[in-house]
Amino acid sequence: MEITTLGNRRLNRALLERQLLTRRHAVSAQAALTHLVGMQAQAPHPPYVGLWTRLADFAPSELADLLTDRRAVRLGLMRGTVHLVTDADCLALRPVVQPIYDADLYRNQLHGLGDSNVDVTELVAVGRELMAKQALTAKALGLALAERFPDEDPKALAHALRSQASLVQVPPRALWGRSGQSACTTAEHWLGRPLAAETAPDEMLLRYLAAFGPATIADMQAWSGLNRLRAAVDRLRSSLVVYRDEAGRELYDVPDAPLPPEDAPAPVRFLPEFDNILLSHADRARIISEEDRKRMFTVNGIIRASFLVDGMVAGMWRLTRAGKPVSAGSPAAAGTSGPPLVLELQPFRPIDRAAGAELTAEGARLLAFVTTHDHEIRFV
Template structure:
């Protein structure tokens, strides 16, 4: 009979993998690899996500990793932009392709006349010449394929070719209009063509386990991972959660005691901690989960108290004054507010270093 892991035990195991029990002395590349990527469709969240996990993190460290090409920004899990180490992107990108191919169904009637066997080679030639924005790439492809919808041309290239974004020197590294290039050109080595999901699933468990089949599928966007986990079962440990669901994990992965202390932490928007499981109760109570996402599908920034999402936060800058506003889900004890205020002040120092005045306030005060 499998051992049963309590909700708090799952919480502490996940926080340990996510470097949220204590900031750790690791490089940016190692941190991004341990997290198995960081969602990065917007510029600021990955910087804040690394700050909350890595001891002594400075923005320049991520800038350097991007410029040195040891970290890349590219389409990966769930078809969204992620930061990945160059090693992981090269090794794992092909395992995403079935999900990315399925995403082409979103085009509907706009895909009329789209022939991937002609469009993708043409796009490769254009991208091998030099990096390009998607506006530029669509226009050039439209000249060659005038009968095909320009958005269908661009989307199919984004989904079906291994592309990375060229970093810039902007403060948060990713401008709104960015150039893309072929990963093999940018990194100097081709990406692996191994489409097996075995390595991806093992990396997921290392970063987010113990986890169920449904959890792994929710995080990756890939279907049928039950077959992969069955194949991997002999090299894994299995547990049950309090609801009787089977969970898989690496044998030697950290699983701290459930009473292990968890300090106050601030997570940025779109943080994978709150997106990486089908059952997210190990991080956020079901009653509060609807508060995480806006109507236009933005994933709000959250703060953790005692290891669980205890509220939302937002940062506002007016002239020289930076304000971090806390919106707790429920009333917090004074010692929790004191700890969150102290951590919030440190966050403001990182995110708004040139502010003349910084303050942490409760919403409504």
């Protein structure tokens, strides 16, 4: 049977549709987090902007309530990075990605155990006992563990516990308009339920395809951080649709997933730092050129905030006050006194008048979401 070839523009429109970026959707933040299989959340507040750009009438309090009510949590998951996920996905996904953390336990050059002979099972038991009493920062956790294991590096002990236990960051960390230290406890203690027993990635991959597909096996591995996923795809293959990209690589997809035409409309959208849409494929040409990717991704792992024009990354944006960068969701951004909050737009190349007007209008909506104080927009 002939296999359909999908060009980058068709893949772009499929990605935008599945990422809730072709229009704002009237669904809850919890439903959006479930559909998106979480949102990368290394910094505490970018997911608020990520949900604002995807959902109709989203208010920051909706996500803040999910965090304080323990219906959503932030913890290390895919790619070994912090993600914001629902409570159910925390319990279901963390066992699936455990191989990432097992590989990192001794090999991490900065905080791995290296040649240590510490009893990891005992370490985890002690750590769980400590965090059942109170949430602890990484520094406090390391020092507390070092009292029990005095010959070990406290930072390595805390890192080892993070790799072998499901540690969630607790509020007030990541609440809109507030700041707070990154204090952790175990997911089981915080949520009052055990982790799932299933460790096979099959269901997780189907959900990935629904939110990011069609995709190659290399794409699945780039998103998840897991290796050797071909066996799982082979198990699923009879239930999948198979396409090819322009390079002839097999693209897998779930049946009946949205696959809009390549000329489908794509409105201007603002994406926050670390948005998953830029991090979830081995070949990112469907959403950003390699030249622009090098501008966006810094050497210290920061993924800058960007904006889309005609579905592709076309520039970066940031918020400043009195010339100093501030983060959306921080007290500095929401402040109601002092100089105006400025949205700086930096296009990578000249944009036409219509796109400029659309960026300005959408930028004004972003500023209204972030602050009630005086604000302005500048192209730089």
